[in-house]
Amino acid sequence: MISGLICSVSLVWMTFMRYYQAPLVTTQMPEGVSVSKIIFPAVGICTNNRISKSAIEELARNLLREERNKNYTEKQMLSLLLGLGLLYNQQPMNEKLMQPMKLHRALGDYDVNELMRNLTPRCEDLLMRCAWNEIPMNCSDLFDFRLTMNGYCCTFNYLRQSDITFEDKSGGARSIDMYKYGNKSNFDFGQGLKALIKLNTSDDFYYNMPLQGAQLQFSDAYDFPDAPSGSFAMQIVNPSVEMVVFVTASFTEASRDIQHVPTKLRQCLFYDESSYLPFYTHSDCLLKCRMLFLLAKCKCTPFNMPKMVNNRTCDIRDIPCLKIYNAQSTTVRPNVDMISPELELDMVGGGINCPMCYPSCSKTAYSYDFMNTKIWPDYMNTVPDGDRMDWLQGANFTGTSMVHVKYAREVADCYGQNVIMKWFDLISNIGSTCGFVTGFSFVSVIEFIYFYTVKLYREIGNRRRQEKRIASETSTVNNFEPISRYRPIYWHELGGSTQWKQGSYY
Known part of the structure; x- marks a missing residue:
């Protein structure tokens, strides 16, 4: 009996530990979901040349006045004015060529x-x-001209409401219903997004990376494009190429039953x-x-992040400070265990916790x-227009590249x-274990x-009330004979009820 009890307690303890250490289970739905019901990802196209030569020359002429x-x-x-490029990336700078304070005053x-x-x-260019x-x-x-981590880019299906206001705890109009809207596509050869890009190298002034071409960036339709x-995700589109991007989507839906499980x-x-964001x-x-x-x-x-309410956007004067914290600000450490000092992450001060x-x-x-x-x-x-696809008729392909983004499946x-088991499943599991080992159940x-x-x-x-009653009776009535176990039998008790009613006595 003692051995069975020990075995039962051990098994119950193991069941509890397994439940609390891994309370959730993720299962794949065999039928999946059609891609036509999922919002197409946001697509951004940014030239590697971040500053237009014609625009910077016009600015220079205006400043010289x-x-x-x-x-x-x-x-x-x-x-x-070349120092404006440091607002995109805080790379090591030549103090003689890049003088932030002089540029700020100019x-x-x-x-x-x-x-x-x-x-x-x-x-449009x-x-x-x-x-x-x-x-x-x-x-x-x-396409819209919207702010991303690479500055202002041409964005498709980017559904965030504003570029200049970061949704703070005090406001924000986002809701779960917004995921029902947005551009959607099907799986077919010609479906998806197509764009013919012209890479005008004669207008180049400042490259944020030493490559010709454009950056093709992807993000969730409601997330700010930020690596x-x-x-x-990002990919470089080289000149004179056709890039086909195959998109594979996966959808995860969590049951509200897991909300009682500790975070x-x-x-x-x-x-x-979340108390940190109104819409997490x-x-x-x-x-x-x-931020x-x-x-x-x-x-x-920085200017290439959403603007926070009642806070200043960094300008040229802040470039030295942004340069100091650039590596640490891009190394984010979410909810993970502490990083040991031997790891490379410690080189940037451990990142941002x-x-x-x-x-x-x-x-x-x-x-x-x-x-x-x-x-x-x-x-x-x-190639004559009659042999071209409809969207390419009349196009000049000199200095261009093509992009086609579509679903792969x-x-x-x-x-x-x-949850791996609900509360009644847990009770049933424990009860069956005890019943099998010791014959013990929750009814027992x-x-x-x-x-x-x-x-x-x-x-x-x-028993206490009976003892008190007996004690009280014996102390108050002393003329009664002691109560014995057997009492006398009266003859009339042996007679029937009929004889008693007729007045017959023995």
């Missing part, structure tokens, strides 16, 4: 966001032809249960954590495969996340508790 810049020549002013009174927006190559789901469309109807915050065990958050996503959480870090260190936030940023419980994830094909612009220009993988437990608590209490109470 100012009295404070009368000692500069046009060449010197253009060389000074610019005078300026707004960083407006200044960099006006200097960025425009979408970059995008020549566009199509969506086999329908030729005006590129200006498909350190996740939900981001440290389930390792995820729902959109409405993993990407927004990491982004806000990075608050830079705000604490440099008293401002963001323990409040758990993955999103329900999310759509995208993966991308890229295929490049060399094109011959001179030959393609000779008809069905997206679908996963469900739920209830009976045991009843007999050794309620029943025992009542029995003790009855």
Whole structure:
């Protein structure tokens, strides 16, 4: 009996530990979900040339008209304005060539966001032809000029409401219903997004990376395109190539039953249960954590991040500070165990610790495969319009590249996340274990508790009341004979009830 009890307790303890250490289970739905029901990812196209030569020359001429810049020549002013590129990436700079304070004084009174927006190559100069789901469309109807981590770019299906206001705890209009809307596509050869990009090298002034071409970036439709915050992918489009991007989507939906599981065990958050953000996503959480870090260190936030309410956007004067914390600000450490000093992460001060940023419980994830094909612009220009696809008719292919983004499969993988067992499953599991090993069950437990608590209490109470009654009777009535176990039998008790009623006595 003792051995069975020990064995039963051990098995029950193992069941409890397994439940609390891994309370969730993720299962794949065999049928999946059609890609036509999933929002297409946001697509951004940014030229590697971040500053237009014609725009910077016009700015230089306007600045030279100012009295404070009368000692500069046009060449010197253009060389000074080259320092604006440091707002994109804080690379090591030559102090003789890049002089932030001189540039700040030369610019005078300026707004960083407006200044960099006006200097960025425009979408109408970059995008020549566009199509969506086999329908030729005006590129200006498909693409918007929006802010990303690479500055202002041409974005498609980027559904975030504002570039200049970061959604703070006090406001924000995001809701779960927004994921029902947005551009959607099907799986077919000609479906998806198509764009003919013109790479005008004659307008190049500043490259944020030493490569010709353009950057093709992808993110969730409602997440800010930001590489350190996740939900981001990027690929370089070289000149004179056709790039086909195959998108594979996977959808994870978590049951609300897991919400009672502690956050440290389930390792995820729902959109409405974070005090850090009014509408929680993993990407927004990491982004806000990075911005608050830079705000604490440099008293401002970079222009290529969403603007925070009542806080200053970094300008030229803040470049040295941003340069100091650049590596650390791009190294985010979410809710993980402490990093040992031997790891490389310690080289940037351990990165930014963001323990409040758990993955999103329900999310759509995208993966991308890229295929490049060399094109011959001179030959393609000779092809008559009758032999071209509709969206390419009348196009000049000199100095261009093509991009085609489409789904790689008809069905997206679908996963469900739920608790491995509910409370009644846990009780049933424990009860069956005890019953199998010792013949013990929850009914036995209830009976045991009843007999050794309620029943025992009542029995003790009855005996105490009986003892008190007997003691009181013996002390007050002394003329009665002592109560014996057997009393005398009267003869009339042996007679029937009928004889008693008739008055018969024996």
